[in-house]
Amino acid sequence: MSDYEEIRGNLIGMLEELNDRLSKITDDVKHTAEPPEKDFAEQAVQAENDEVLDFLGNRARTEIAQIKDAIARIDSGHYGICQSCGEPIAAARLKALPYSDLCIKCASQQGC
Numbered sequence: 001m002s003d004y005e006e007i008r009g010n011l012i013g014m015l016e017e018l019n020d021r022l023s024k025i026t027d028d029v030k031h032t033a034e035p036p037e038k039d040f041a042e043q044a045v046q047a048e049n050d051e052v053l054d055f056l057g058n059r060a061r062t063e064i065a066q067i068k069d070a071i072a073r074i075d076s077g078h079y080g081i082c083q084s085c086g087e088p089i090a091a092a093r094l095k096a097l098p099y100s101d102l103c104i105k106c107a108s109q110q111g112c
């Protein structure tokens with residue numbers, strides 16, 4: 001259990017950072033959602049920004065979900081096991097990608 005104490009701490013740190021980033025992104029989106037009183041060119045730029053922010057927001061949310069999953073797996077004792085083949089995930093991979101739930105073999109088969 002305590003084997004993953006350090007990783008758990010790292011994951012929580014990542015989670016806090018992502019939540020922070022996400023709330024900044026959300027603030028930006030809110031800011032650009034003000035009543036339009038700008039010219040068309042500016043609105044076009046804003047629409048583009050919104051798309052980028054949407055993308056970043058979605059990515060952050062996906063990562064947050066993966067990190068929360070990983071923490072839950074640590075707590076339930078299922079961490080470090082490939083969700084696809086059930087083999088242990090290499091420690092080096094867990095270090096590089098602490099919220100990974102697939103071993104290298106399965107991840108490369110799935111193309112990610």
Ligand SMILES: [Zn+2]
Pocket residue numbers: 082083084085086087102103104105106107
């Ligand atoms: Zn696997």
